[in-house]
Amino acid sequence: MTGFWWVRHGPTHAREFAGWRDLPADLSDTAAIARLDAALPRPALLVSSDLVRASATADALAAGRQRLPHDPALREFDFGEWDGLAFDAVAARDPDLSRSFWENPGDAAPPNGESWNSVAARVHGAMHRLADSGDGGDIIAVAHVGVIMTALQLAGLTATEALSHRIDTLLTRMHRDGGHW
Numbered sequence: 001m002t003g004f005w006w007v008r009h010g011p012t013h014a015r016e017f018a019g020w021r022d023l024p025a026d027l028s029d030t031a032a033i034a035r036l037d038a039a040l041p042r043p044a045l046l047v048s049s050d051l052v053r054a055s056a057t058a059d060a061l062a063a064g065r066q067r068l069p070h071d072p073a074l075r076e077f078d079f080g081e082w083d084g085l086a087f088d089a090v091a092a093r094d095p096d097l098s099r100s101f102w103e104n105p106g107d108a109a110p111p112n113g114e115s116w117n118s119v120a121a122r123v124h125g126a127m128h129r130l131a132d133s134g135d136g137g138d139i140i141a142v143a144h145v146g147v148i149m150t151a152l153q154l155a156g157l158t159a160t161e162a163l164s165h166r167i168d169t170l171l172t173r174m175h176r177d178g179g180h181w
Contacts, residue, residue, distance in 0.1 A: 019079035025053035048142035073126035077143035080113025105159035154181035
């Protein structure tokens with residue numbers, strides 16, 4: 001059985017869409033990082049998104065774990081023209097599209113960005129690839145809230161159900177037993 005330990009990167013304190021912009025994580029709460037590190041398995045494979053907020057968080061957890069190369073398939077949503085805009089600014093700029101994007105996650109995408117379905121396909125492919133390449137042991141994946149939400153669909157949730165989950169900074173656990181998540 002493969003255990004997938006999803007870690008949401010440390011906080012960025014951004015109050016606007018933060019997709020592929022390379023914002024740093026605030027990793028100053030060393031006590032929280034130490035508690036997280038103690039809760040995670042050793043040995044384990046450790047992989048992260050290639051965005052600095054995720055890769056720096058993974059680096060803080062690397063001791064005693066096999067660090068894999070950064071994986072761009074674990075990047076956050078590409079919010080396209082919405083990246084860097086406040087949520088209310090997006091709602092005012094693209095009211096119908098933004099409403100559809102959140103209320104009916106699927107094929108709706110921000111201008112020049114990615115839809116839920118395209119991110120889910122990217123993330124699900126990465127999860128299967130990582131699980132298939134490992135020895136059936138634990139994988140710690142440091143990524144982003146949108147990535148973790150799309151990953152939940154593999155456990156049988158709809159996109160709407162996955163989007164309704166609260167993904168706190170730090171830990172979500174899944175496992176794959178045979179072909180089932």
